[in-house]
Amino acid sequence: MVFSWFGMRKRRVVAPTLKPRQEKVEREDKVDLKDMSPDVVPFLAQVAYFELAVFESLTRAVTAAPTLAAKEGLSAAAGEVLAKHHGLVAELRKKKVDPAEEMAPFAPAIDKFEELTGGRNWYEMLLGVYLTAGFLDDFFVRLVPSLPKALAGRVEILLETDRSAEVIVALLKEGIEADPTLASRLAVWGRRLVGDTQLVARSALHMSDNRADDEQRIEPVFTDLIAAHSRRMDELGLTA
Amino acid sequence: MVFSWFGMRKRRVVAPTLKPRQEKVEREDKVDLKDMSPDVVPFLAQVAYFELAVFESLTRAVTAAPTLAAKEGLSAAAGEVLAKHHGLVAELRKKKVDPAEEMAPFAPAIDKFEELTGGRNWYEMLLGVYLTAGFLDDFFVRLVPSLPKALAGRVEILLETDRSAEVIVALLKEGIEADPTLASRLAVWGRRLVGDTQLVARSALHMSDNRADDEQRIEPVFTDLIAAHSRRMDELGLTA
Numbered sequence: 001m002v003f004s005w006f007g008m009r010k011r012r013v014v015a016p017t018l019k020p021r022q023e024k025v026e027r028e029d030k031v032d033l034k035d036m037s038p039d040v041v042p043f044l045a046q047v048a049y050f051e052l053a054v055f056e057s058l059t060r061a062v063t064a065a066p067t068l069a070a071k072e073g074l075s076a077a078a079g080e081v082l083a084k085h086h087g088l089v090a091e092l093r094k095k096k097v098d099p100a101e102e103m104a105p106f107a108p109a110i111d112k113f114e115e116l117t118g119g120r121n122w123y124e125m126l127l128g129v130y131l132t133a134g135f136l137d138d139f140f141v142r143l144v145p146s147l148p149k150a151l152a153g154r155v156e157i158l159l160e161t162d163r164s165a166e167v168i169v170a171l172l173k174e175g176i177e178a179d180p181t182l183a184s185r186l187a188v189w190g191r192r193l194v195g196d197t198q199l200v201a202r203s204a205l206h207m208s209d210n211r212a213d214d215e216q217r218i219e220p221v222f223t224d225l226i227a228a229h230s231r232r233m234d235e236l237g238l239t240a
Numbered sequence: 241m242v243f244s245w246f247g248m249r250k251r252r253v254v255a256p257t258l259k260p261r262q263e264k265v266e267r268e269d270k271v272d273l274k275d276m277s278p279d280v281v282p283f284l285a286q287v288a289y290f291e292l293a294v295f296e297s298l299t300r301a302v303t304a305a306p307t308l309a310a311k312e313g314l315s316a317a318a319g320e321v322l323a324k325h326h327g328l329v330a331e332l333r334k335k336k337v338d339p340a341e342e343m344a345p346f347a348p349a350i351d352k353f354e355e356l357t358g359g360r361n362w363y364e365m366l367l368g369v370y371l372t373a374g375f376l377d378d379f380f381v382r383l384v385p386s387l388p389k390a391l392a393g394r395v396e397i398l399l400e401t402d403r404s405a406e407v408i409v410a411l412l413k414e415g416i417e418a419d420p421t422l423a424s425r426l427a428v429w430g431r432r433l434v435g436d437t438q439l440v441a442r443s444a445l446h447m448s449d450n451r452a453d454d455e456q457r458i459e460p461v462f463t464d465l466i467a468a469h470s471r472r473m474d475e476l477g478l479t480a
Contacts, residue, residue, distance in 0.1 A: 052315060059299035059318075068347060069340040072329065075292060078299075079322045082315060089312065100309040107308060 033221060036205045036214065037146035041095055045102035046110075046204055047140050047159070048088035052103070053114045054133045055081045058164070061129065064122045070171055077164030081133070087158040091151065113200050117193050123175050123182060124189050127236075130168040131190055132197045134232055137162070138225055139201040172236055187238040194229060198222060273461060276445045276454065277386035281335055285342035286350075286444055287380050287399070288328035292343070293354045294373045295321045298404070301369065304362045310411055317404030321373070327398040331391065353440050357433050363415050363422060364429050367476075370408045371430055372437045374472050377402070378465055379441040412476055427478040434469060438462060 038046065058078035065071040092099040117132050119125040137159055144156050176183050201222075207214050230240035277283070298318035305311040332339040357372050359365040377399055384396050416423050441462075447454050470480035 052311065055315065056299070056303055059296070059302070062299070063296055067340070068344050069338075071292065072340050072343075075295065075322060076326065079319065079326065082319045082322070086316065086319065098309075100307070100312050103312075104308050 033142060033146070033205065033217070036207070036217065037143045038204055038206060040147060040151070041092065041097055041102055042105075043140075043143060043147070043204070044088050044092050044095070044155070045099070046106045047155075048085055048092060048099065049103040049106045049110055050136060050140075050200075051081055051085035051088060053110045054129060055085055057114055057118065057125065057129045060118070061122065061125050064125065066122065073167040073171065077167045080162050080164045084158050084162065088155070091155065109200065109203060113196060116196050119189065123172065123186060126168050126172055127186050127190055128193060130165060130172070131193050131229060131232055132200075134165065135194075135197045135225055135229055136201060138228055139204075139221075142221065143204070169235065176237060183237055186236070187233070187240075190233050190238050191240065194226065197229075198225075201225070273382060273386070273445065273457070275386075276447070276457065277383045278444055278446060280387055280391070281332065281337055281342055282345075283380075283383060283387070283444070284328050284332050284335070284395070285339070286346045287395075288325055288332060288339065289343040289346045289350055290376060290380075290440075291321055291325035291328060293350045294369060295325055297354055297358065297365065297369045300358070301362065301365050304365065306362065313407040313411065317407045320402050320404045324398050324402065328395070331395065349440065349443060353436055356436050359429065363412065363426060366408050366412055367426050367430055368433060370405060370412070371433050371469060371472055372440075374405065375434075375437045375465055375469055376441060378468055379444075379461075382461065383444070409475065416477060423477055426476070427473070427480075430473050430478055431480065434466065437469075438465075441465070 055078055058074055058081060062071050062074045062078060065074055089099045092102055117128040119128045141156065141159050144152050147155060233240035295318055298314055298321055302311050302314045302318060305314055329339045332342055357368040359368045381396065381399050384392050387395060445458065473480035
């Protein structure tokens with residue numbers, strides 16, 4: 001059910017396929033990048049490689065964890081992200097393509113991204129994974145409706161079953177509570193991550209010849225994604 | 241069904257609860273460390289921590305993998321080992337104990353062991369994981385029958401569902417085929433691992449006051465485990 005609190009004030013703006021930004025948009029309102037969406041195989045491959053990279057980042061956080069309880073929680077989180085990766089690889093196999101071959105073109109940019117967002121210490125590492133994976137999972141979920149219907153359903157389930165965020169949030173909160181100076185350092189780090197994360201998302205989109213038009217269509221989506229990013233920061237008591 | 245090709249020649253030796261060593265022993269013949277077995281919680285905790293350590297080693301191998309196909313295969317292997325770990329942690333939770341707390345006493349020795357057996361390069365890393373996890377999983381499986389029956393059934397299934405070995409063997413064979421000098425270096429490495437691996441296994445056993453008697457009971461078990469180790473080396477074309 002689509003219900004708009006802003007219905008009375010709603011007006012058509014420059015990009016006619018887009019609804020005005022709302023704080024709480026319904027899923028249907030979010031599907032507005034359809035004809036800019038990547039093809040099925042590259043989409044699955046990019047998301048699969050991204051999840052593999054997130055898994056690797058989490059395993060580094062497992063190795064560097066200061067307590068066995070943290071190691072334990074993060075390894076469970078890593079397992080969930082790995083399951084996403086394997087689910088996507090399984091979808092690639094169903095398409096009769098070689099997953100490694102299809103993922104390869106996305107590896108350099110994503111590896112570079114993981115390096116940039118890896119952080120200088122364990123807490124930055126955790127915040128980096130949490131914020132970038134949060135942002136990009138959000139973004140990829142918005143492209144899912146452009147997939148063939150049955151596949152879309154499966155991929156949506158794959159991308160949404162993830163409790164890894166809870167584990168990371170709990171560990172970050174613990175750290176911030178124990179050392180309040182951590183909050184300001186993490187806030188700076190969290191703000192720094194947004195730019196690079198947006199670039200990865202944009203790289204997944206098909207741009208047309210009309211750049212200005214593309215930007216007008218993309219802008220509200222990214223505004224939404226950034227709002228979600230700010231909520232993640234807020235939840236941790238960090239100023240976005 | 242227990243059937244012994246050596247039935248005619250079978251004779252009782254020094255340790256009356258032990259059957260003589262056979263090349264292909266049946267499961268029932270292997271259960272001979274019962275009263276040296278650790279208590280349930282420490283057993284589950286040690287194996288759980290060991291599987292977590294194997295998972296961490298495998299994730300290092302994922303990160304260092306030279307190809308995306310290798311990364312892909314090894315991440316699947318890591319996922320299987322992680323599932324073992326989580327299955328054991330779930331059993332610890334059923335016992336109403338804190339898994340992290342129970343695993344903690346085993347961490348220093350196992351961490352040290354993983355460091356010693358980590359290898360100096362990717363292939364040594366792979367061989368290290370394969371041989372040490374093979375040896376110790378074998379060993380732990382032999383202690384399973386001393387657990388309460390229902391638990392024993394579940395733990396046995398947990399410890400046996402693992403295709404990670406196949407992936408590693410395939411990668412090692414590929415490497416040895418591409419560079420035949422690798423075989424002799426890996427053979428040296430494989431032989432070096434046996435001593436430390438045995439020490440980890442022995443540390444799990446309850447020793448009595450009668451050291452000589454203990455040794456007589458342990459010896460045939462370790463002879464078996466070493467024979468299995470040699471078969472793993474042979475399969476890779478390495479001289480044990």
